[in-house]
Amino acid sequence: MHEIGAAFQMVFDPYNLWVMFAASLFGLFVGAVPGLTATMATALLVPVTFFMAPIPAIAAIVSATAMAIFAGDVPGCLLRMPGTPASAAYTDEAYAMTRKGQTELALGAGLVFSAIGGLFGTAVLIVAAPALADFALRFSSFEYFWLVLLGLSCAIVITSERPLKGMVSLILGLLVACVGLGNPAGFPRFTFGSTELMGGIGLIPMMIGMFAVSEIIRYAVDTSPQMLIVDQPIGNVFKGMWTLTKRYPLQIFRGNVVGTLVGALPGAGADIAAWMSYAISKKFSKEPEKFGTGHVEGIVESGSANNSALAGAWIPALVFGIPGDSITAIVIGVLYMKNMNPGPTLFTQNPQNIYAVYLLFIVANILMIPLGWLCIKAAKQILRVPRNVLMPLILLFCIVGTFAINNTVFDVGVMLIAGVAAYVLEENGFPSAPAILGVVLGGMLEENFISSMIKSDGNLLGFFSRPIAASLGALTLSAWFLPPVIRRLRRLAGA
Amino acid sequence: MKINDAVFGVLLLALGIAVLWHVQSFPRIPGQNVGPALFPGSIAVGLIVCALLLIVSGIRSHARARWFEGLPWMRSSRHVSAFAALILATLAYILFSTSVGFLIVAPLGLVAMLIAFGVRRGTAIVVAIVGTIVIWYAFYKLLRVPLPWGVLERFAF
Numbered sequence: 001m002h003e004i005g006a007a008f009q010m011v012f013d014p015y016n017l018w019v020m021f022a023a024s025l026f027g028l029f030v031g032a033v034p035g036l037t038a039t040m041a042t043a044l045l046v047p048v049t050f051f052m053a054p055i056p057a058i059a060a061i062v063s064a065t066a067m068a069i070f071a072g073d074v075p076g077c078l079l080r081m082p083g084t085p086a087s088a089a090y091t092d093e094a095y096a097m098t099r100k101g102q103t104e105l106a107l108g109a110g111l112v113f114s115a116i117g118g119l120f121g122t123a124v125l126i127v128a129a130p131a132l133a134d135f136a137l138r139f140s141s142f143e144y145f146w147l148v149l150l151g152l153s154c155a156i157v158i159t160s161e162r163p164l165k166g167m168v169s170l171i172l173g174l175l176v177a178c179v180g181l182g183n184p185a186g187f188p189r190f191t192f193g194s195t196e197l198m199g200g201i202g203l204i205p206m207m208i209g210m211f212a213v214s215e216i217i218r219y220a221v222d223t224s225p226q227m228l229i230v231d232q233p234i235g236n237v238f239k240g241m242w243t244l245t246k247r248y249p250l251q252i253f254r255g256n257v258v259g260t261l262v263g264a265l266p267g268a269g270a271d272i273a274a275w276m277s278y279a280i281s282k283k284f285s286k287e288p289e290k291f292g293t294g295h296v297e298g299i300v301e302s303g304s305a306n307n308s309a310l311a312g313a314w315i316p317a318l319v320f321g322i323p324g325d326s327i328t329a330i331v332i333g334v335l336y337m338k339n340m341n342p343g344p345t346l347f348t349q350n351p352q353n354i355y356a357v358y359l360l361f362i363v364a365n366i367l368m369i370p371l372g373w374l375c376i377k378a379a380k381q382i383l384r385v386p387r388n389v390l391m392p393l394i395l396l397f398c399i400v401g402t403f404a405i406n407n408t409v410f411d412v413g414v415m416l417i418a419g420v421a422a423y424v425l426e427e428n429g430f431p432s433a434p435a436i437l438g439v440v441l442g443g444m445l446e447e448n449f450i451s452s453m454i455k456s457d458g459n460l461l462g463f464f465s466r467p468i469a470a471s472l473g474a475l476t477l478s479a480w481f482l483p484p485v486i487r488r489l490r491r492l493a494g495a
Numbered sequence: 496m497k498i499n500d501a502v503f504g505v506l507l508l509a510l511g512i513a514v515l516w517h518v519q520s521f522p523r524i525p526g527q528n529v530g531p532a533l534f535p536g537s538i539a540v541g542l543i544v545c546a547l548l549l550i551v552s553g554i555r556s557h558a559r560a561r562w563f564e565g566l567p568w569m570r571s572s573r574h575v576s577a578f579a580a581l582i583l584a585t586l587a588y589i590l591f592s593t594s595v596g597f598l599i600v601a602p603l604g605l606v607a608m609l610i611a612f613g614v615r616r617g618t619a620i621v622v623a624i625v626g627t628i629v630i631w632y633a634f635y636k637l638l639r640v641p642l643p644w645g646v647l648e649r650f651a652f
Contacts, residue, residue: 051638164548168507171542175514178535187521187531190514213585220577220612221568388612392605393626395581399588400597400630404640409589416585427566428498446534458528 007355010055011363019056020063020360024367027064028375031071032382033390034081035219038068038270038310042330043211044394046204047401054338055356061334062357063364065327066118069270069306070372073110073299074379077103078229086270086306089278096294101232108237109244109296110303111372113252117304118365120256121263121311125318126358128264132319133347141455142463144320145448146472148441151322153479155267155434163483166434169425173438174445176201182443184450196410203333205402205411206418206439210432211326212398213419216391229383237376244300251281251301259305263312267433269325270306277305311361318342318354321444329436497564501553504546511542573613580611596645597635602627 010016023045030041041064049057072084076091077098087094087110097106139147156166179190180200191197245252255277262273281301282291291298313324314331321342323329335342340353347354375382402415422432456462464470514535521532553560568574584604592600605623610616634640644651 048638164545164552168503168542168545168549171538171545174538175510175535175542178538183531183534185522185524185531189521189531189535190517217578217581220581221566221574223568223571223574386614388614389609389618389622392584392608392612393622393630395585395608396601396605396626396630399585400601400634400640400642403642404634404638407641409592412585412589416582416589420582424498428500428503449534450529453529453533454527 003352004355006352007359010352010356011059011359016056016059019052020059020364020367023060023064024067024364024371027067028071028371029382030064031068031083032074032375032379033385033387034075034079034083035215035222035387035391036394037084037211037215038065038072038086039211039326039330040215041065041068042327043204043208044397044401046208046330046334047404049334050337050405054335054340054353055360057334057338058331058357059360059364061327061331062360063367065310066114066307066361066364066368067371067375069310070111070114070368071375073114073303074107074376075383077106077110078379078383084271086274086309088271089274089302090299093278093292093294093298096292097296097299098232098294100294102294102296103232104235104237105240105244105296106299107234107376108239108241109299111237111369111376112241112244113255113300113304114307114372115365115368116252117256117259117307118311118368119362120304121260121308122358122361122365124260124308125311125315125361129315129319129354130347132315133344136319136344137348139344139468140466141448141451142466142469143472145445145452145463146469146476147320148322148445148448150472150476150479151266151316151320152434152437152441152445153476154265155437157479157483158262158265158268158272162429165430169430169432170434170438173435174442175438176206176435177439177442178446184447196408201414201439202405202411203439204330204405205414207330207333207436208398208402209415209418210422210436211330212394213415214422214426214432216395216398217419217423219387219391229380231380234376234379237373244296248297248300251297252304254280254284255301255303255305256308259308260312262305263309264315264324266316266322266324267437268309269313269327269433270309273309274302274306277302307365314357314361318346318357319344321441323437323440326433326436329440332440497560497566499553499557499560499562499564500549501557502562504549504551504553507542507549508546511539511546514539515543577608577611577613580608584608592645593643594645596647597631597642598627598647599645601630 027041030036031038042061045060045064049060068084069086072082072087075081075083076087077094080091080095082088082091094106152170156163156170179197181188181198182200183189188198258277258280259273262268262276278298281298282288285297313328316322316324317328317332321332323332332342399412402411405411426432452463464473518532518536521530524530584607587604588600602623605626606619609619609622631642635642
């Protein structure tokens with residue numbers, strides 16, 4: 001019991017509350033400005049959290065991302081431009097509502113059901129994570145090997161239109177993870193005599209490059225015309241929310257469940273959760289013909305899905321060290337820096353830290369209601385911030401932030417290369433999520449692969465010798481081979 | 496730039512072969528069939544397979560997609576200079592910040608980028624100076640990151 005008390009003390013410490021408040025404002029701003037994403041907010045926070053204690057560091061990321069995902073809805077309503085990719089699924093719908101004069105309803109639904117989604121995802125995290133951790137305590141290298149491989153396979157299957165391109169991304173990520181001394185044999189690989197490469201390619205510079213610098217590049221070369229802000233007064237956004245709750249209880253619940261599940265799947269985060277929920281909502285709606293014309297039902301469902309996905313993504317991240325989305329991929333890097341290595345032992349050795357994480361999520365999602373309301377009030381001012389002034393400043397912040405981690409300009413070079421590479425690859429249909437998972441999980445995959453090989457004396461059948469490992473292995477193989485088989489069968493059935 | 500899958504395939508194939516060749520020089524651990532070469536070696540094999548598949552699909556689609564195709568922004572000088580300013584400012588920081596100093600390189604890079612992004616000259620200079628000071632203060636003074644003084648070393652405080 002005293003662990004819960006300790007968690008309360010850490011979370012309601014004045015410094016921590018101040019950090020949450022500041023990070024929330026930062027998250028709302030980043031989310032509301034089109035072209036700045038929630039993942040970018042996380043990447044930009046890392047250099048600052050580097051200098052904080054573990055709980056405030058996590059608090060900053062949790063509050064900023066929750067707020068950013070909600071705030072992404074705001075420019076969708078007013079500019080027809082999603083503030084973050086997680087709002088892209090229903091941007092047209094929200095804008096159509098604005099043109100019908102229902103801005104308040106669209107923004108209110110985004111805000112209230114975002115908070116509900118976040119709280120639902122947190123509840124699942126609180127229930128599922130310790131149970132999974134308990135189960136995972138019995139895992140050996142065989143189970144972990146399959147688990148990581150299963151996670152990586154999911155990331156490829158879910159996130160890319162063409163699995164081949166996702167696979168290439170993943171392999172490039174895994175190769176990057178091979179650089180340096182950090183392998184079971186402790187042999188310097190691919191360092192070419194460089195002392196800087198001995199320690200491997202820094203995770204944080206790479207993430208800042210992939211998620212912040214690449215967005216700045218995308219802005220610099222964006223040729224789409226300037227959007228005009230819809231100029232109409234915004235009234236009471238909370239009006240009619242209770243009616244919506246009573247009218248769409250099933251949709252809210254379904255959005256929450258789908259969001260949490262998609263979030264928990266490695267590689268897929270809030271944006272994919274929103275797309276899937278919107279599609280499901282339309283498919284099962286009693287009035288699907290209204291979708292796209294400014295109908296609130298889809299916003300209710302997918303608006304809650306993207307926020308519940310945020311919390312869901314933390315489940316595999318905390319229990320197994322396998323990120324559920326690109327935000328938690330960065331979080332895992334932060335956890336390692338703070339000596340809070342993710343894994344089942346995190347739940348047994350320092351439970352007060354885990355309780356504190358739960359509390360942070362609850363506080364952040366409750367805080368979202370008043371701060372989100374303020375953000376909506378200030379929306380027009382935020383959207384007028386000139387992005388051509390903002391982007392160069394963000395780049396300087398990225399450079400200094402990257403430098404701050406190890407005090408070397410070598411890392412700034414890593415950041416630039418990662419940014420350009422991510423931009424070129426994304427332009428050509430290679431998704432970046434599998435690459436980042438490959439970088440984060442490469443070491444873990446190799447370590448468990450090598451120790452399993454040694455234990456089984458090089459016999460691959462040994463990987464199936466334990467019941468849980470065998471099931472995970474079967475699941476992984478079916479993730480590889482089922483989709484093409486199903487596609488072929490469908491084609492045969494259609495022909 | 497839109498690049499045909501086959502071109503990517505060829506590049507990745509070369510990378511895969513280079514990695515596979517390079518890992519042959521890694522030491523073997525006596526009495527064991529696993530070593531530091533096993534994991535990167537297996538990945539390289541995977542990369543080679545993917546690269547070959549990409550080459551096949553790229554050649555098949557060549558009728559529709561040329562080997563290289565410029566994007567709309569490459570024909571607009573404003574966007575090209577914005578892109579170039581971004582890359583060059585970062586490169587300049589990497590090359591010169593240590594010797595010349597943060598307080599000189601950062602505002603110059605910012606001014607160049609701001610102007611390339613279409614900000615008016617006067618505004619750009621003010622934003623660059625204020626932005627540099629704010630970021631310098633936050634990181635150097637508050638977070639104690641040793642941002643280089645360079646030629647201003649004598650005035651360091």
